Amino acid sequence: MRMLVALLALALSAPVLAQSALPPAPYADRQIADPALEKKARALMETIRCLTCQSQSIADSNASMAGDMRSQIRERIMAGEEPEHIRAWLIERYGDWVSYEPTAEPILWPLWAAPLILLGLGLLLLRGRIKRRRRA
Structure with missing residues (x-):
């Protein structure tokens, strides 16, 4: 029984021993x-x-x-x-x-350009839809 209590106490104190002792x-x-x-x-x-x-x-x-x-x-x-x-x-x-x-590394330029490209594509699509509605 004492051995079991000692092992349990040791197991529960393990996180305390893991703490850094460095200031x-x-x-x-x-x-x-x-x-x-x-x-x-x-x-x-x-x-x-x-x-x-x-x-x-x-x-x-x-x-x-x-x-x-x-x-x-x-x-x-x-x-x-x-x-x-x-x-x-x-x-x-x-x-x-x-x-x-x-x-601003060159490898990251596509990430910076992607929003501008997507905005441009969106404007082109919007312009095309407006032209189609005017024709109809």
């Missing part, structure tokens, strides 16, 4: 002392997608991954890096998907 990143939830630098960092954080949540920016997410990314951004801003350089580094590291700002 949070130093600037995950702490702002930069200089308001101008914090504003630059915050503006960049609002355009970077949380890799864990996927529907929030890292500025709004409570995920530990988002905290690590916020801390890295703040540390790099304090080191003098420009936000666009940091964005390029994040995109290189995690892929284009990490940024909310769309890119």
Whole structure:
């Protein structure tokens, strides 16, 4: 009976053991002392997608991954890096998907052109229908 209770207690405590023992990143939830630098960092954080949540920016997410990314951004801003350089580094590291700002890569041009092409086709169809009704 004791053995069964011990095994049950061990099985129920497994999720507790899975928690990370690492401390949070130093600037995950702490702002930069200089308001101008914090504003630059915050503006960049609002355009970077949380890799864990996927529907929030890292500025709004409570995920530990988002905290690590916020801390890295703040540390790099304090080191003098420009936000666009940091964005390029994040995109290189995690892929284009990490940024909310769309890119203008040639491979994506059909996606940008598709709405215009469909709108043009719709206007041509509408013009044809109007001409047919006038004839009738």
